Amino acid sequence: MKLLVLFALVAAAAAWPNFGIMADSAGGAFDAQKQHDVNSALWKVYEDIQDPHLIQLSQNFDPLSGHYDDDGVAAKRLMKELNENRLLKQNHWFSLFNTRQREEALMLYDVLEHSTDWSTFAGNAAFFRVSMNEGEFVYALYAAVIHSELTQHVVLPPLYEVTPHLFTNSEVIQEAYKAKMTQTAAKIESHFTGSKSNPEQRVAYFGEDIGMNTHHVTWHLEFPFWWDDAHENHHIERKGESFFWVHHQLTVRFDAERLSNYLDPVDELHWDDVIHEGFVPHTMYKYGGYFPSRPDNVHFEDVDGVARVRDMLILESRIRDAIAHGYVTGRDGSIISISDSHGIDVLGDVIESSLYSPNPEYYGALHNTAHMMLGRQGDPHGKFDLPPGVLEHFETATRDPAFFRLHKYMDNIFREHKDSLTPYTKDELEFPGVKIDSISLSNRLETYFEDFEYSLINAVDDTTKVADVPISTIVKRLAHKDFTVESVITNNNEHEVMATVRIFAWPMYDNNDVEFSFNDGRWNAIEMDKFWIKLASGTNTITRSSKDSSITVPDVPSFQDLIEKTKEAVSSGSELHLEEYVSGLGLPNRFLLPKGTTQGMKFHLVVFVSDGAKDAAIDGLHENTSFNHYGAHNGKYPDKRPHGYPMDRRVDDKRIFSGVTNIKCMNVKVYHVETQ
Missing domain, CATH: 1.20.1370.10 (Hemocyanin, N-terminal domain)
Incomplete structure (x- = not known):
């Protein structure tokens, strides 16, 4: 044999x-x-x-x-x-x-x-x-x-073309089957879930964006909660902190989109209150029927085989108690301090909970259990034997507006911890000898909706008797015009210095046109970019394109393009150059700006330059090309500073920021153009 x-x-x-x-x-x-x-x-x-x-x-x-x-x-x-x-x-x-x-x-x-x-x-x-x-x-x-x-x-093919059912409305899938059976090539228009009578429809383009969905599932593949150092070849550094940061950024971006559409920031969920927004996914499994729906204003119920509502309240209480005390308790009764910049990493592991959690038996798995609790509210006792809800798949979770309410709830717990830390002092913020003289934009910040087409060939069944025909769907997606940020920076030191440039933006006003306080604004800061440069002695002009942002990635080529490029390389024996698509961790590069409004939505834009020599966790920081904003799963994270620094801690007096020369602010507007 x-x-x-x-x-x-x-x-x-x-x-x-x-x-x-x-x-x-x-x-x-x-x-x-x-x-x-x-x-x-x-x-x-x-x-x-x-x-x-x-x-x-x-x-x-x-x-x-x-x-x-x-x-x-x-x-x-x-x-x-x-x-x-x-x-x-x-x-x-x-x-x-x-x-x-x-x-x-x-x-x-x-x-x-x-x-x-x-x-x-x-x-x-x-x-x-x-x-x-x-x-x-x-x-x-x-x-x-x-x-x-x-x-x-x-390079992994785009998931929305490998398993289209998880990204595409069921009506479109049914049209795709009709096209296949009738042997008629089709480009099917796709619409977002819901109707105009549902206010949440205004921001469905965000939660249902296939690029953003891919970003979410890719992050959870890169930093999986099941990762066990004992069985793998390395430790994932700052995994818990990255869990906090990626979901914090999704939450504040969602709030910015809501303000762009004249909606209030999202409210957090409460276990002992009703779930106000229902959701009908209009999405189906390839096998297993339709995703379950949830009506408006239902109370959380215990979910058989998962958890009771009171269990979730107990876990929340234990975590908040740990934050108040400044430490968590390990399995062995040890005291693990969280009253420092490393505390967010421990707390992230606890809340998720990943296998890195120091005591999952006591603190539970608030995040993972909450996804199941919320996902099964349509059939909490299994009476109808329904398949899992959209919250039980990272590919589909953000389709449900309750996803963002759930993460606002957890984000507020993280904020409670961050606000317990001592604010940054002037000494911790300033970069001696370095001054930002001015910042400017190359052009007006504009967003628009564009048509995006992707294949549904993998959505329909095959038979040797019926040939494939081109079947695709066209969906609207948010995009923006490219722009550059120009910073004029003076280095008054007599020698070259390494610098970290961090760019943030946050909405100036709430939905009632009331200006956010600096402290609330900085918590809602959207990180736009982070990069490293060397500043020569004297005046330096730094120009950074939105296309180069370290937090975004380009669209992966379509599955068919990948196949054709690969076949050509294999048949010719040549190298296959797909380097720019190898990392899929970031947000889509067209998603960097919030939508804004037709009249122009006002944002604070902040450029902060810090001492790269103090920030660096690796050598050759300015030459580093493996950095990704959302973590480094296979190596040393290059930046010692906490995610979001210096906007991650509370600000009791904004004059501490205006009193240093290495921070510069300007007010900008983001305009949405209805037609291109």
Whole structure:
């Protein structure tokens, strides 16, 4: 039998020459082969594999024959579960918040992550592609590609084209099926959920933006709550703090969008109050029916098998008590201080709760449990056997306006902690010898809605009797004109200095045209950019384009474009250059500005220049290209300062900011143009 497997593997390598010959080489043209295999594994993931090479691997590869750095422990475990018929069947919904389904997906992730060569990685991907639940497979493969050393240069196809059901309204999916059955090419217009009688419809473009949805799920793939240092090859630095910051930024951005649409900032949820806004998702699973809906003004109910409402109140009370005392209690009874800049990192781990939480038995998992509690309010006792709600998928969670109410609730807990810390002093803020003389913008800040088209080919079923026809959907999405921020900075030191430039903006007025206090404004600050430069002695003019913002990323090429670029590179033996798309952590680069208004919505724009030598956690800070605003999952986070510094702590007197020369403010307007 082993001999037959050997012959089969040899035949597979012969059918795909680069695969066997270059399996252990690094970089170069072989990256194109890796990209090809990942593309092929994810293409039409609910259908049979179409690539001949992966078909052979799926039939002939033996996971127990692969090469692993854990002696094959993970592969043996998963094969035992498969052979004993304990894995979730195909054609069934998958949710990461379902404990057993998550365990199964992570079993496959472990197999892929412990693979030490591409032959083993690709063989396992092909074998389990046909053996496991499709949702579990997609999650495991995405997580493995992000974290594996073997796939550093692989670009993941856009999730909204791999699993379109999670990003697209059900009416559009039904139209796509009609187009396929009638063999009629179609470009289907997509509308946001809700109607004009629902005020929340005004900001649906934000919560349902597929780029923002992709950003949210990608962050949770890069910084997963299930990450266990004991089984992985590194510790994710400042993971809890990054959890706080990415959701804080989503919350304050959502509030800015609400103000742009004449709505009040979002109110927080309360466990002992009603959920005022109902939600009908108009979204369906590929398998499992429609996502559950929730009517207006329902009281939180206990959710069978998840938690009771009083449990959530108890957990909240314990966390607030820890903030008041300035420490959390570890499993062993140890005292862990949170009364410093590191405290937010501990608190983030506690609230999520990730496996980094020092005491999940006592503090629970407020965030993860809350997602399930809220997501299941449509069927809290399982009476109707409904599938999980949108809150139980990171891809769909922000579609529900209650997502932002939930995170405003947790954001207020984080603020309670941050406000307990001592405000920054002048000495902590100033940069001796450095003065910002002026800041200016290259042009008027303008936003608009543009049409975006993406493919629905992977949304419809396949048959050999019916050929594919082009099927896509067109959706409106927020974008803005490019702009640059020019800062004139004088370095009065007699030598060159390293500097960190941080740019923030926040709305000046609430929905009643009352000006926000400086303290409330800085908490609502949207971080626009952060970068490092060297300042020569004398006058420096620094010009920074919005396209270069460190917190945003460009659109990943469409799945079809990825496939075509990869095929061309593989067939020619050339290198595949997709470097700018490798990291998908940031917000879409068109999403940097809030929408604004037609008359111009007023914002405070703040540029703050701090001492890069004091900020730096790594050498060569100004040359660093791996930095991402939302964290560094595979290395040292380059900036010692807390996320949001210096706007992260309370300000009792704004004159402390106006009294230093390395901060400069200006008032700007963001205009929304209805037609382009």
